[in-house]
Amino acid sequence: MRGLRGLFSRASLICLIVFASADLLVLFTRSTWIGFLGYTPEWANAGLYVASPLIAGASAFLTRVYLSPELVAITRGRGLGPSIRTIASAWVRMVVLALIGHAAVMLIALLVSAFFGASGAIPWAPFVYAVMPISMACAIGVALAAIFPHVWSSGLAILTTYGLWYVVVISDAAIPANIGGATISLAGLQYRLSTLLILLAAAAVVTATFLTVAVLAVRRQSFPRSLTAFAVACFCLVLVGTVAGGHTSGATFEPSQQVDFVCEGSAPRICLTVDHSARLSEVAAAVQRAAQPLRDAGVDMETLTLREGWGEGQAHPDGELLLGFGQLNGIGVTESDYAHALLQPASCADYFVEEPTPQLERLFTAAQLLAEWLDAKRAGTEPSLTDDRARELYDALRACSVDEELVDDVDPQ
């Protein structure tokens, strides 16, 4: 496309660096994605919520020259075609620029993940999701540049886009803008295709609406009408987001049809999804070491299995400890984490009640006492509990019934 000529001017490179830096900054606010190729692109998209308004500002800044009334007049031709091509080329130019920046961030994320022994397949859905906020933000920036072709339209574009994203999120609408950055376990989950398609359609409608406003602005050169049209487009974004939200129920993921686990060890047994099993032997050995004080105290761990969670809403079968995503197989996991992962050995009903119950409080107290006991054992210091009391507490946790006297007469360290 000839509109892409001159894409890499000094100003556009500066904008690209600012956008990619913001995107990258959000990426490294967490480390739980490192090592999991199935989750890395999802988290790499998290930065777009912050960075896409910046690309809206960059769009307004970089395209304002092309959309100035003088240049539009020079390039104006017969019919609506020239106006459409003027806007389309400005938008495509910015989308390409933003995609290059985000692709660089995605590549860095995948390389870092791969460097730390990544396992699993790379999903394609996050790459489609990434296009949505980028295309909408670029359309908003181009529309504002077409209405006000001045430097300050870029600031206005940033504020407007942040404002719109914020309204869309707090109104529970959904959310072609608020994509990526899931913090729940993705083990056993897959992207829900219907949600992806609905949000893609919503993003396309919003983008097309703002681009239409931009075409009308360069065509009609009528400031009040263009401004009104822009306000209508903003309303359209929220409306479309709300309608789309009603059809997706916010469910970006759904349980995978089939999840294959690979297990290792016994007392306890460790099971990780195949995609996340690259460090299974290492994790199994670490959990065996962490469980040793419990076994020495006489806790029966033969029937215990630690398994990666299937995600929210899934049943937690008794006899299995469901691990949070990256809880034991991510980077930066400490010996203490391995030990503490053993301390919810049953899926007690009290863990899932709306209002905390006294039993829940006692379950947590018992787990806390055992955590301190395990830490003391590992550190070789004198624990506050006897081994017998530790075994009793663990058995009570497994039975989901911790008596008051079992936790009340212990003086925690």
Added chain:
Amino acid sequence: MGRTCVEVRGLTVSIQRRTILEEVSFSVCDEVLGIAGPNGSGKSTLLRSIERAAWRQNDAVRIGDPAMTAPRVGYLPQGFDMPKGMTVREFVEYAAWIKNSATVRASAAEAIEAAQLGAFADRRLGHVSGGVAQRTGFASVLVDAPDVLLLDEPTTGVDIHQREVMREIIAAQSPGRTTILSSHIAEDLEQLCDRILVLVKGRPRFLGSVDEARAETGEETLSGALLSLTAGVE
């Protein structure tokens, strides 16, 4: 190229309750009409109004014959920024593509040659002089072979040499076209225009040839005639 006329009948333009143009009328066919007048006399507004009439209905301005397809109007505004990252050739090709020229490269090459930009074609617009930028704008106007040229002070802000080049280019492009150009510079009007329209405070003060302007005012030079026609206006 067919005969394309611009007919302005009783054009009045008001912006925010201020009358910029009042009852302006003239007709131009296949000739060069110069618009002269002091700052704020409505020269640019007149050209913009004609340009807008090409794509937006305006009963006071008629361009071409209603029986024929919409005429192409090329408009070069006064003072414009250009994308500094593009080369001269890239920008002219971009303009040709935007205007849906069937042969983008060929039309751009032709326009670049017509605007005498061959030596600058691969220079970035951020690194060219004001005169070359102005000629790049002109080349972009020429890419779809417009029937009508509207040039708003095309030689203002450039050095004497560039002004001479620009005049040469306009003179070469004018035959067979209807051209309306505004200028403060008497030499431009004298060398390029068949007739001149003098505007004062948005109203037509004089319409006729350069010789007629001199004769009417009794001045020897066009500069003197223009000063005389606009006397008393600040």
